[in-house]
Amino acid sequence: MAPAILVAAIVIVLPLFFPSAYYYRIGALVFIFALAVVGLNLLMGFAGQVSLGHAGFLGIGAYSVAIGPVHFGAPSWLCLLAGAILSGAVAFAVGRPILRLKGHYLAVATLGFGLLVAIVLTNEANWTGGPDGMSVPALTLFGWRVRGSDVWYWIAGATFVGGFLLALNLMESPTGRALQAIHDSEIAARVLGIDVARKKLTVFVISAMYASVAGSYLALFNGLATPDEAGFLRSIELVAMVVLGGMGSIFGSLVGAAVLVVLPQVLTVFHEYEQVLLGLIVMVFMIFLRRGIVPSVSVALAGWRK
Amino acid sequence: MAELLQFVFSGLTVGAIYALVALGFTLIYNASDIINFAQGEFVMLGGMTTVFMALVGVPLPVAALIAIIVTTGVGLALHRFAIEPARGATPVALIMITIGASVFLRGLAQIVFDKRFHSLPSLFGADPIQFGGAAILPQSLVVLAGATVIVVLLWLFVERTLLGKAVIATAANRLAARLVGVDTRRIVDFSFAVSAAVGAIAGILITPITLTSYDAGTLLALKGFAAAMLGGIGNPLGAVVGGLLIGMIEALSAGYLSSSYKDAAAFLIILVVLVAMPQGLFGRVKVERV
Amino acid sequence: MRAVQHFTATAAIGLCAVLGAGLPASAQIKIGTVLSVTGPASFLGDPEKRTLEIYVDEINAKGGVNGEKLQLIVYDDAGNANNARTFATRLVEEDKVVAMVGGSTTGSTLAMIPVFEDANIPFISLAGAIQIIEPVHKWVFKTPHTDKMACEKIFADLKSRNLTSIALISGTDAFGKSMRDQCVAVAPNAGIKIVAEESYGPRDSDMTPQLTKIRNTAGVQAVVNPGFGQGPAIVTRNYRQLGIKLPFYQSHGVASKQFIELAGPAAEGVRLPAAALLIADKLPASDPQKPVVVNYTRTYQEKSGQAVSTFGGHAYDGLMILVQAMQRAKSADKAKVRDEIEKTKGYIGTGGIVNMSPTDHMGLDLSAFHMLEIKGGDWTLVPGT
Numbered sequence: 008m009a010p011a012i013l014v015a016a017i018v019i020v021l022p023l024f025f026p027s028a029y030y031y032r033i034g035a036l037v038f039i040f041a042l043a044v045v046g047l048n049l050l051m052g053f054a055g056q057v058s059l060g061h062a063g064f065l066g067i068g069a070y071s072v073a074i075g076p077v078h079f080g081a082p083s084w085l086c087l088l089a090g091a092i093l094s095g096a097v098a099f100a101v102g103r104p105i106l107r108l109k110g111h112y113l114a115v116a117t118l119g120f121g122l123l124v125a126i127v128l129t130n131e132a133n134w135t136g137g138p139d140g141m142s143v144p145a146l147t148l149f150g151w152r153v154r155g156s157d158v159w160y161w162i163a164g165a166t167f168v169g170g171f172l173l174a175l176n177l178m179e180s181p182t183g184r185a186l187q188a189i190h191d192s193e194i195a196a197r198v199l200g201i202d203v204a205r206k207k208l209t210v211f212v213i214s215a216m217y218a219s220v221a222g223s224y225l226a227l228f229n230g231l232a233t234p235d236e237a238g239f240l241r242s243i244e245l246v247a248m249v250v251l252g253g254m255g256s257i258f259g260s261l262v263g264a265a266v267l268v269v270l271p272q273v274l275t276v277f278h279e280y281e282q283v284l285l286g287l288i289v290m291v292f293m294i295f296l297r298r299g300i301v302p303s304v305s306v307a308l309a310g311w312r313k
Numbered sequence: 314m315a316e317l318l319q320f321v322f323s324g325l326t327v328g329a330i331y332a333l334v335a336l337g338f339t340l341i342y343n344a345s346d347i348i349n350f351a352q353g354e355f356v357m358l359g360g361m362t363t364v365f366m367a368l369v370g371v372p373l374p375v376a377a378l379i380a381i382i383v384t385t386g387v388g389l390a391l392h393r394f395a396i397e398p399a400r401g402a403t404p405v406a407l408i409m410i411t412i413g414a415s416v417f418l419r420g421l422a423q424i425v426f427d428k429r430f431h432s433l434p435s436l437f438g439a440d441p442i443q444f445g446g447a448a449i450l451p452q453s454l455v456v457l458a459g460a461t462v463i464v465v466l467l468w469l470f471v472e473r474t475l476l477g478k479a480v481i482a483t484a485a486n487r488l489a490a491r492l493v494g495v496d497t498r499r500i501v502d503f504s505f506a507v508s509a510a511v512g513a514i515a516g517i518l519i520t521p522i523t524l525t526s527y528d529a530g531t532l533l534a535l536k537g538f539a540a541a542m543l544g545g546i547g548n549p550l551g552a553v554v555g556g557l558l559i560g561m562i563e564a565l566s567a568g569y570l571s572s573s574y575k576d577a578a579a580f581l582i583i584l585v586v587l588v589a590m591p592q593g594l595f596g597r598v599k600v601e602r603v
Numbered sequence: 604m605r606a607v608q609h610f611t612a613t614a615a616i617g618l619c620a621v622l623g624a625g626l627p628a629s630a631q632i633k634i635g636t637v638l639s640v641t642g643p644a645s646f647l648g649d650p651e652k653r654t655l656e657i658y659v660d661e662i663n664a665k666g667g668v669n670g671e672k673l674q675l676i677v678y679d680d681a682g683n684a685n686n687a688r689t690f691a692t693r694l695v696e697e698d699k700v701v702a703m704v705g706g707s708t709t710g711s712t713l714a715m716i717p718v719f720e721d722a723n724i725p726f727i728s729l730a731g732a733i734q735i736i737e738p739v740h741k742w743v744f745k746t747p748h749t750d751k752m753a754c755e756k757i758f759a760d761l762k763s764r765n766l767t768s769i770a771l772i773s774g775t776d777a778f779g780k781s782m783r784d785q786c787v788a789v790a791p792n793a794g795i796k797i798v799a800e801e802s803y804g805p806r807d808s809d810m811t812p813q814l815t816k817i818r819n820t821a822g823v824q825a826v827v828n829p830g831f832g833q834g835p836a837i838v839t840r841n842y843r844q845l846g847i848k849l850p851f852y853q854s855h856g857v858a859s860k861q862f863i864e865l866a867g868p869a870a871e872g873v874r875l876p877a878a879a880l881l882i883a884d885k886l887p888a889s890d891p892q893k894p895v896v897v898n899y900t901r902t903y904q905e906k907s908g909q910a911v912s913t914f915g916g917h918a919y920d921g922l923m924i925l926v927q928a929m930q931r932a933k934s935a936d937k938a939k940v941r942d943e944i945e946k947t948k949g950y951i952g953t954g955g956i957v958n959m960s961p962t963d964h965m966g967l968d969l970s971a972f973h974m975l976e977i978k979g980g981d982w983t984l985v986p987g988t
Contacts, residue, residue: 027696027697028692028696029692029693029695029696029697032689032692033689036685036689051405057405104584104588105584105587105588107588107591108587108588108591109591110404111348111542111546112542112546112587112591112592112593114348114542115538115539115542115543115583115587116583116584116587116588118535118538118539118580119539119580119581119583119584120584122535122576122577122580123577123580123581126573126574126576126577127577129775130573130574130775132780132784137777137780137781137784138710138775138776138777138780139708139709139710139713139732139777139780139781140684140710140713142713156692225685229684229685229688229714230714230717231684231688231710231713231714233683233684233685233710233714235682235683235684235685235710236685239535243412246405246409247409247412250405250406250409251409254403254405271686272689272693275678275679278677279423279424279640280420280424281420281679282416282417282419282420282423282641283417283420283421283424284420285416285417285420286413286414286415286416286417286418286419286420287413287417288413289409289410289412289413289416290395290410290413290414290417293399293402293406293407293409293410293413294395294398294399294402294410297399297402297403297406298403298406316815316819319811319812319815319845320811320812320815322811323809323811323812326808326809327807327808327809330808423641423645427649427909428640428641428645428646428649429646429649429861429909430646430832430833430836430861430865431865432836432864432865439840439867439868441843441844441845441846448811448844448845448846450844519808522808522809523808523837524808524833524836524837524865526833528641528642528643528645529806532806564809564811564812565812567801567803567812567813568812568815568816572801572802572803572812572813572816573775573802576804
């Protein structure tokens with residue numbers, strides 16, 4: 008409960024430091040990605056399953072709020088829900104065969120999945136607008152058109168707090184404990200009577216739905232859905248956010264997302280050295296803070312307090 | 314018939330390229346259980362360094378040699394400065410380090426080289442060889458030959474030399490290898506160096522076909538990784554078969570199904586194969602001891 | 604306890620981030636640019652960035668605009684529309700630019716249009732698709748020819764050679780797809796029939812399966828390749844490898860002499876629509892574009908050490924149109940500058956002669972394109988085009 012209040016406090020207090028709409032936008036993006044990262048963290052950090060194609064679900068969410076209103080005239084909020092359900096269904100269908108794989112093989116399978124989604128989104132131009140993407144009508148709630156970086160900041164922040172609470176609850180529940188058991192040793196978990204396959208599938212579906220909501224938010228915020236959002240680079244970025252923040256640390260999801268959204272903005276002063284520095288920073292972080300920022304800093308602070 | 318043959322030639326050309334890249338993944342994985350996502354950048358460095366050395370007037374064979382040496386050095390540096398210090402980290406953390414390294418190398422390449430596309434002259438000229446109504450470039454055969462030679466050399470190395478046995482020992486059980494006196498740190502150094510060299514050679518051989526640029530490594534790493542996994546990670550023959558298979562599926566899909574879905578067809582087949590054979594085509598079945 | 608540790612850690616990191624992200628502003632005419640300098644569209648963004656930097660320096664060396672120096676603020680969106688949107692917001696809110704010349708790709712341009720329209724800032728785009736100026740947005744202009752024009756030029760040339768039935772092989776990137784769509788749309792009116800269509804990925808290395816299918820389709824009289832980057836060079840090589848002798852057309856996405864080097868002997872006889880920039884030294888002395896393109900070619904090649912590219916030329920035109928509008932308006936006021944941009948008449952640039960109007964925010968017509976043919980490893984002008 009305390010961490011959730013903390014996160015809510017951060018969401019509320021941060022805008023006091025925001026001089027302009029640009030900061031609201033960055034904040035909104037951080038919370039949107041953090042939402043997707045929380046879901047991925049449940050999968051990778053707690054259940055120990057690697058996914059290199061998670062952006063595929065981001066893409067499904069993004070295009071649900073694009074295709075639904077434009078081709079079917081459905082209201083955006085309904086399409087957002089439909090997108091989450093669709094992502095869950097796809098995760099269920101794809102997860103059952105794939106989650107039997109282990110380690111790097113699972114990584115390749117998820118990679119393939121992500122790429123397949125991106126390819127379909129790029130090619131089926133009649134539905135999706137092709138490589139340039141399609142424009143997304145703004146969300147309307149009770150007759151009020153939702154636009155503006157500040158509005159989206161609050162929506163994304165509130166949703167993130169909700170998602171955060173949900174994830175914490177999940178981790179404290181029997182399912183969460185089962186997942187941690189599976190992470191530690193699948194065989195021992197099975198011996199204890201845990202339905203390993205079912206639990207892995209459950210967390211895969213949940214993480215897909217988190218990503219889908221994040222993707223829908225992104226598309227609604229930008230007014231645009233592009234196949235890039237489902238692409239390989241985006242998937243790697245999500246994994247990097249999980250690992251940098253701390254696998255298995257829900258709080259770390261926020262930190263990881265914040266670092267990878269803010270860092271490129273900060274590094275622009277270095278112009279052509281931006282990529283070099285980004286790569287260097289990622290390497291340095293992983294070598295010295297190899298369990299992720301939040302776990303490593305916590306351990307260091309705990310040691311200092313003694 | 315001639316049409317099918319042309320598709321097969323195309324598949325072999327592209328497949329041999331993937332095979333060469335996949336081999337690089339196999340070597341490092343064998344010695345250290347790490348998937349090195351910077352492997353694509355080794356391939357890029359081989360091609361780009363050769364191009365730029367040649368542009369300043371260095372004769373081509375010397376330029377190629379310099380490129381191989383430079384890339385090998387980069388591979389060694391990657392191990393010594395990025396992987397070694399993180400020894401003991403989780404596999405995911407190590408993969409993230411290699412991803413960071415790949416971003417770093419790409420960023421460096423765009424500063425040191427440029428952002429345009431470059432080519433190298435083919436070893437045996439650009440005139441295609443006609444066979445059975447289809448045309449294949451001589452360079453495609455060079456790439457195929459290169460992959461074959463490297464696999465054979467690797468096999469000989471592992472079976473016939475003491476150093477090769479030491480690599481296998483390190484891969485099987487690192488602690489046990491150290492206990493019998495194998496300097497495992499040197500072995501992993503060596504495997505990174507050889508992987509980088511193989512990557513550089515791959516880059517030099519494929520550039521006359523694929524052209525090269527500072528970001529050529531990303532897509533190649535993706536396909537090479539998929540090929541290595543399809544064949545069963547850790548098995549050099551599997552890497553080559555995996556690469557050729559992906560190339561063939563792409564070419565045949567482009568020819569008989571739809572050219573916009575050829576990549577999708579390849580990945581779909583990979584998914585199907587992995588679901589049916591969870592350790593890849595030639596991978597060792599991992600027995601988990603309780 | 605854990606919670607407090609978590610909070611301290613996060614707060615420390617957050618503070619560093621917030622402090623680092625803000626930078627002070629100074630008093631000059633601020634022009635923003637968001638380009639795809641890295642990533643899949645760096646073929647476009649890199650020459651654009653170099654051009655803008657070279658010419659902002661040149662203009663400043665000559666005293667600036669209306670007595671004030673120009674300040675160019677460059678951001679790299681790496682070809683991602685989300686990043687482009689973020690940087691556009693940053694340019695408007697943080698850097699407080701008065702004008703924007705940029706947007707290498709249609710995707711990033713479309714993502715940024717709402718930001719500049721809302722902020723009432725003139726935006727000159729460097730991207731190709733016709734949707735950028737049709738329907739007309741009040742504050743948005745563009746300098747490159749539309750891909751629709753490229754198709755029309757190619758089709759006109761095909762008709763003049765009595766070729767009416769063609770095959771398309773296009774890249775699946777945004778450039779290739781957009782031009783392919785336009786070609787399909789204008790073909791019926793131009794009397795051209797598209798009997799076969801294939802596509803390839805922008806980083807593919809072998810297109811022989813696609814070309815084989817085209818070769819085996821009955822009735823194909825010519826082949827057109829919409830695409831950019833390395834793809835066209837490889838398609839051209841494969842064309843020769845398969846011994847296809849049909850007339851072959853490239854698109855303006857080829858953009859630079861490097862294409863001829865990369866494609867090698869296969870490039871002989873290939874035709875493509877291009878702006879005067881590519882044949883600067885071959886233009887007749889009476890051509891009004893000649894001094895501009897010769898000058899730009901020389902300056903760009905000297906200062907960057909690379910062959911000139913039409914994409915860089917579009918950036919040059921964008922900057923000059925903006926600067927001249929500012930000079931005519933005698934101020935950097937956004938609304939006045941926008942009005943003057945819209946009144947651009949007879950601007951002689953690398954892309955053609957620009958005449959804008961309230962209904963035409965690009966200002967180029969078909970005469971801005973010449974049909975070129977590659978002969979003897981060099982461009983030649985097809986007579987009468």
